[in-house]
Amino acid sequence: MTYRAFFTLGLLLTAAAAAAQTAPPAQPDSVAAVPAASLTSYGFLDGYYGYDFRHAATNQRPGFLYSHNRQNEFTVNNAVLGARYDDGRVRGALGLHAGTYVSANYAAEDPVLKHLYEAYAGFRPFRRAWLDVGIFSSHIGFESALSKDNWTLTRSLMAENSPYYEAGARLTYEVSPKLTLTGLVLNGWQNIRENNQAKALGTQLQWKPTAKLLLNSSTFYGNEQPQDSVRRRRYFHDFYASYAATGRLSFALVFDVGQQQRGAGGGKADTWHAGSLFVRYRFTDHWTAAARAEYYSADHGVIISSSLPAATAADVRLKGASLNLDYSPTANVVWRVEGRLLTARSPLFEQRHGRQADSYGNLTSSIALSF
Template identity: 25%
Template sequence: MRRGAMGVGLFLAVFFLVFRPAYAQEAKGLAPGWLSLDSSVGLIDKKLADAKAPLEKALGISISGFLDSSYTWSSNRPGFGNDDDISLRVFDKDHNEIVFNHLNLTLEKPEKDWGVGLKLVADFGRTAELLREATLWGSKLQVPGAGSGGEPSAELREAFVTFTVPIGAGLQVKGGKFVTLMGTEIISAPGSPNPNISRSYLFGFAIPFTHTGVLFSYPVTSIFTLMGGPVTGWDNPRDNNRQPSFHGGFTLTPAEVFSFTASTMIGPEQRHHSGRNRITTSGVATIKPISALTLFLEYTHGHEDKVTASLRDGTWHGFAGIASYDWTDRFNTALRGEFFKDSDGARLGGNIPGTHKDVTVGEITLTGAYKLTEKLLGRVELRQDWADERVFQKGNTRSDKNQTTLALQVIYTF
């Protein structure tokens, strides 16, 4: 899947065309742009939308998704045997390869028709492979060869139903497998890419990706919503210790220009050890001082009992900030900076060379994005990572305290 023809074709087609000016009539909705592909690819956008509309109406569901292909180059040129993964990356691990990351398919039915809502999100490609590696499905659903490159490039990210109990303002109930409430960044959704191509350390190592269970949500007031419920655990559809965890939080939106979400995850996550709790808390502020600028500020803290090899407790925490600015309705830049401290090796220990126990890492990332059409997005990114220990793989046998990467990405949403 890494070098799939679909990914290569999409990537090369767009990036060879991106530098060709288009002077034809621009698509309605976006201002004219010198790099616009509205007169060519934009016609495909319209044909797909026209073809999808009657199908959605007939089925009574919303159908959406996206294609994502990228290329990442690391200055460290990592390589150890057959492993050329870029150190401490989440989805952009592959050095010097054009990668078909993602085919996403999302099906959603609102509650209003049946009184019960439904959402299914399926992922295919390299990202799906990495998501499946992180998801503890349990022995009955384990794939032969898992853990050694044997995972299939397909994953069921979300599958849940919703309904609203007519109590007060309405108590919404969501049951099934769903993405976490925690953190700023998300696993990409149709029409909602993250501000940057790469993910932060906080996204990859400080919080979970998904949960399986029941989540209750209640709007206490027009600006304050409470959420919470029992889940099987952290990226764990099948509970590994017969002890449920709690996942919940609240959202406060006192004004259009400011919102704050706090969320937590509490419970045992170690296999067969129900008394060793993991507690993670995340706070995210979203600030929009002017229409073109959005600021995200996140602090996350975690602690787990007896999690290290020597049965010591583990603690981790970090702070990240993102500034995203829309220069025009086509062009955006996003700057992200963060630090992440893993005091006891509980979160990074198995992902870095050597036996470092106390590691602090940081990064600063600049991403430029341009809408070639309403549905086609091209992005370029420069990222600098650093650490207080030699945790970044360099070449075949060495390691370094620094790592620089350059990435290109194309996303087509349908």
């Protein structure tokens, strides 16, 4: 099945799920009573230490890792401070952040903008809908930029190499308490500043048919090359499902597939796909463990090595696994320890004495505070 078929499938899933819901009785668009205005503040701090086995003489982890990307160094992955406003009809948010995640993942952004974690304003154009414009978290993926919200401490390869944030306009519509649809017009694939005269499009469907099961389908379409470069259309579909089997045991399955043109006369498009399986078990109110198995496959290293790969560039084939142990002494603090191993089909990882290896292992520990 070609990627265009996957992309079309995502759009059809959106329409089919919307049609499958029983529409509630029609109500007037106006809101009878405006709730009291609400302004809340929030903060998050993730301090960590990482150690890479057989590491090269550098404190930098492999270039395709952006969160917790430093080793043998005590530092901060992400420190966030912000405020949100929501009175039921109007809402907005402004959050600032700094840390090694920001330095790595926002390296190409304008220095004035790179420290904006989120900055958007929105209102209800009609009941059960929101229209927001600005900078906000990505509509793609199971994992977020805040480690406290993720099952594992470090991010999967697929999360690290798909958007964490976006800039544009999004229209969110709550079809029912179980189904939410979102359409987006964006500057591009994880970029705040526009790099050409084209706009990207995105969709998201989130459906919760039962209290235990959540299904998500997200798509992206756009040309992500600079204005003076040959146009290369990018198609992408992200799917994930999370299931709470019991009050203690949960599972999540994530699958991404994308395709990008090679340009005029470039022949076959470059395709990448990735998958992850997560298992989480809560032993007590304070102790939780999680495991992850994953793979990442990219023709000519598209996206993970370069957004504009040469036809002669090597393919990237990666597999990995991780094991996570969390301790939460209180609801807003979590101490996490994770061991991770990645293997490649060809020598890809730099080690000491200038050697290249086909395997890579690390340990990472973090204490995160949220308020």
